[in-house]
Amino acid sequence: MSASFASALSAAHEAAASQHYPAGTLYIVATPIGNLCDISLRALHVLGLVDAIACEDTRHTQALLRAYGIDKPNAQLLAVHQHNESEAAQNVVRRLQQGERIAYASDAGTPAISDPGARVVAAARAVGIPVVPLPGASSITAALSAAGIVQDTGFVFTGFLPSKATERDTAAQRLLAEPRAVVLLEAPHRIEALARSLACLGERPVTVARELTKQFEEIATVPAQQLSAWLAAQSSRTRGEFVVVLHPAPPAEAPAQDLRVLKLLLAALPLKTAVQLCADITGQPRKVLYSAALALKPESTEDS
Known part of the structure; x- marks a missing residue:
């Protein structure tokens, strides 16, 4: 001992x-x-x-x-x-x-x-x-706590993506449609392949946490399309066990014509009613319209 x-x-x-x-x-x-x-x-x-x-x-x-x-x-x-x-x-x-x-x-x-x-x-x-x-x-919660993600939509734990290149690329493409934070795990011999697959996510930030709690712990946040370059910058960055946190997607914005409808409704109706009616008319997600409504009519929060 x-x-x-x-x-x-x-x-x-x-x-x-x-x-x-x-x-x-x-x-x-x-x-x-x-x-x-x-x-x-x-x-x-x-x-x-x-x-x-x-x-x-x-x-x-x-x-x-x-x-x-x-x-x-x-x-x-x-x-x-x-x-x-x-x-x-x-x-x-x-x-x-x-x-x-x-x-x-x-x-x-x-x-x-x-x-x-x-x-x-x-x-x-x-x-x-x-x-x-x-x-x-838990490496999952440790990485999330250090990623600095400010959001209220929760996260998805995906774990390891498929090992075969085609299946892994397909899984990465599916992440484009996931608005929440996503936690992935990866082994050192596959981290470069994972980085190549995640490049399709473009500017969406990812936090890569390597060797958590160990002597050579390293945590960095970079755009997904730059993850391969970050790994290549130092040979040590491909060593150890990895947790990769895909940050939430930026909030979607309603088209200008839908915002015009929302503004007209806000002029005559309480915020919640206006948002619901606008969602019914335009098909836009209620959450997107609610955020827009707060920006258009901040004083109406009291009637929400």
Whole structure:
């Protein structure tokens, strides 16, 4: 164990031991995506408490446990990864039904999002076994929090685009029609190919987050069509794991003739009524017309 985590493990037991951890429960444990200090106190306590840990890679998880000073024999680590998850989930469920506490941890971050774990959770819930999530590190939310996106439309998590060039290009073209922020993941050996596919998005900004929480973390925002050039500017920029955040599309603008209709309606009707009627007449999205109405008649916000 690293001496620097001795006090953390002690603090974890002191802070979390008095809480309730029922037997026969599956605990979904988020682990660091790079920086070992991003583990939670509750995660440390539960990883030490459980009867077994189902994990994506037993060797990786064993190294993580030892770094924190948690002693688990190899027999208590159950390999549950993308190639055996359906079958292994049934073994996990049987042990849970016998009253064991079992944690699931993927190699990094929050399980069952892009990593394995969802089938284990589904199998447990299907037979009424309680599932308790222990929140923590996530590359998805980490990248979003640093992207500086100011919007209220939410985001779409897409994960990895197809590996074949034609399918990947088609998927990238479909993103042109998605107005919300989109979160993509990519591996180092495919990041340049992804950048070429995203060039079709033109000036739409993308935030690329590389090696999040690690020593050589790098976060930059560039137009989609310049992402390839940004990667090529330094050889180190194609190394590591990537999260790519496509920023929301700029708000659409209503044509001049539709704005004229909206202005006439605003002169005689409350804002909401004018917007709804204009949408019915012109076919323009209500949200686009509402934004335009606020700009045309800001004093009418009180009647909206």
